[in-house]
Amino acid sequence: MNIEKRLFYTKEHEWVRIEGKEATIGISDYAQASLGDVTFVELPEIGAEVEQFKPIAAIESVKTASEIYAPLSGKVIKVNEEIVHAPELINQAPYTEGWFAVIELKDEAEKANLMDDAVYEEYLIEIGD
Amino acid sequence: MxxxxxxxxxxxxxxxxxxxxxxxxxxxxxxxxxxxxxxxxxxxxxxxxxxxxxxHMGEFIISGAGAGDALNKIVTMNIEEIPVKACRYGFMLNENGGIIDDLIVYKIDNNKFMMVVNAATKDIDLTNLKKHLPEDISLEDISxxxxxxxxxxxxxxxxxxxxxxxxxxxxxxxxxxxxxxxxxxxxxxxxxxxxxxxxxxxxxxxxxxxxxxxxxxxxxxxxxxxxxxxxxxxxMSYPLYGHELDNSTSPLEAGLGIFVDLDKEFIGKDVLVKQKEEGLLKRLVCFKVDSRRAPRNGYKILSGDKEIGVVSSGSFSPSLKRGIGMGYVEADYRTAGTKVTLGDGRVKIKAEIIKRPFYKEGSLRK
Missing domain, CATH: 3.30.1360.120 (Probable tRNA modification gtpase trme; domain 1)
Structure with a gap:
């Protein structure tokens, strides 16, 4: 299972890459592997305000439907339309082409509620896969 | 674990x-x-x-002089009229015309048959066969x-x-x-x-x-x-037991009347004859979604604001690259072209009722 360095992770297996005031959001390699083939993505509207750990997007695989939660609070400034047309990008490249959205950060202190890659790795071992 | x-x-x-x-x-x-x-x-x-x-599926051997006649009284399709080495799909029904299981019967010879049944219903099937087969007909579970x-x-x-x-x-x-x-x-x-x-x-x-x-x-x-x-x-809009078929649904409601021979006697027949005369209240339909989103089992089916039925199976279709599904609706809404909305509290999916099947390019009969 690939765990990208320098990202922060949630317990629900979202990742976030913080660059200045902007944060790019996606789902981890573990998440895409557990879901299987992603078949549908519903992205937020640009300008939407999202709250940490509240739904930001919806995702479906052949077998399941689930919500994607915002790792941090902020305003959506960019979404990845590519994954709407080609959801398989999320399976193929969860940390790069498979990104979901970029948000403008509201409160960087919320980072304290997330895991860095080392802690996330321990967390994956702990939950037993 | x-x-x-x-x-x-x-x-x-x-x-x-x-x-x-x-x-x-x-x-x-x-x-x-x-x-x-x-x-x-x-x-x-x-x-x-x-x-x-x-x-995981179950197999039974039913044999003995008169096995064909005895089995024919339990299943909906006519297994006596088919040639040896042919198989036929059909159902075992309860007295209310509800489906105990969908199954295939293989005619090994005129007095020997193999029945192939679903895994989850195997024990119920066996009980039903034991109950209705005469004692001189042998029933062996070879699963x-x-x-x-x-x-x-x-x-x-x-x-x-x-x-x-x-x-x-x-x-x-x-x-x-x-x-x-x-x-x-x-x-x-x-x-x-x-x-x-x-x-x-x-x-x-x-x-x-x-x-x-x-x-x-x-x-x-x-x-x-x-x-x-x-x-x-x-x-292919093939039904799956537990989704499209169950013991309170008849093969006619499921649109599978071609696997029912009303010209012979079988358990549950009188209910089907009555359904045919009086008309059916619910019908199984197929619907195609206008996006890649999949309907899910249990979603409500709505026409405008009116709830008309429930989704029995749904998935993303890899061949059509969009959501597809099946479900039961009030009979008046079954016509192809009818626009419906599928969903639960949060999800709302637009779909259209279409004629079965979804996929028509299969090599099935080639």
Missing amino acids: ELQMNLKTTPLHSQSEKLGAKFAPFGGWDMPISYSGIIDEHNWTRKSACLFDIC DKTAKIDLQGPLSRDILKEIISADIEKLTYYTFSYFDVLGENSIVSRTGYTGELGYEIYISAGKAVELWDTLLKDKRVKPGGLGARDTLRLE
Whole structure:
């Protein structure tokens, strides 16, 4: 299972890459592997305000439907339309082409509620896969 | 670790584990859901051939003088009129016309039949058969000693001609014969659940691993799991017991009247005759979504604001690249072209009722 360095992770297996005031959001390699083939993505509207750990997007695989939660609070400034047309990008490249959205950060202190890659790795071992 | 202790495993379980399959419980069994990925296996079945471990399903042998007549009174289709070495799909009904199970009967000879049934309903089927078969008719449950392995896909005939016998070619749709498979006299039928040309092989459980490994050595063959089996059958609008069919639904409501012979006697017939006279209240329909979003089992079906039914199966269709599904609606809304909304509290999906099946390019009868 690939765990990208320098990202922060949630317990629900979202990742976030913080660059200045902007944060790019996606789902981890573990998440895409557990879901299987992603078949549908519903992205937020640009300008939407999202709250940490509240739904930001919806995702479906052949077998399941689930919500994607915002790792941090902020305003959506960019979404990845590519994954709407080609959801398989999320399976193929969860940390790069498979990104979901970029948000403008509201409160960087919320980072304290997330895991860095080392802690996330321990967390994956702990939950037993 | 979890509740796996109570789940049964097939003779091929460890082979699937070695192949890295994902498993999930199905009908009391720990079954492989996918190997390389549901969509990959689905597409491979449509263009080449996939091998499926279907050992969880049940098989019974019903034999003795008068077996055909006795069985014909229990199942909806006429198994007396079909030739030896033919099979036929149909149902066992309860006294209310509800479906106890959907099944296939194989006519081995005029006094000997094999019945192939669903895993989850096997024990109920057995009880029902015991209850209604005369005492002088023998009923044997051969499920534990029988492995069922399905090879499905347009290349399945070429593959089995090389591995089993050139005579595989002689099998027409819904017929079977005995073949020498790895030194054992085994039933191979030209049947399946995918909409593609395909075969189902019944071999003794002890030979299952050898047959599985032999077929997988062929580069045209990939292992397929129950996930792809489900999307394949849904694209063909084939019903799945527990979803489209259950003991409070009749074959007529499910739109499967062609598998019911009302010119003979069978359990539940009077209810079906009455339904036919008085009209049906609910009907099974197929619907196509206007996006890639999948309807899910249990979603409500709405026409405008009016609730008209419930989704019984839904999935993303790898062939159509959009959501598809089936469900029961009030009979007045069954017409193709009817616009419906599917959803639960949060999700709302627009869809249109269409004529079955969803996928029409299959190699089934080629």
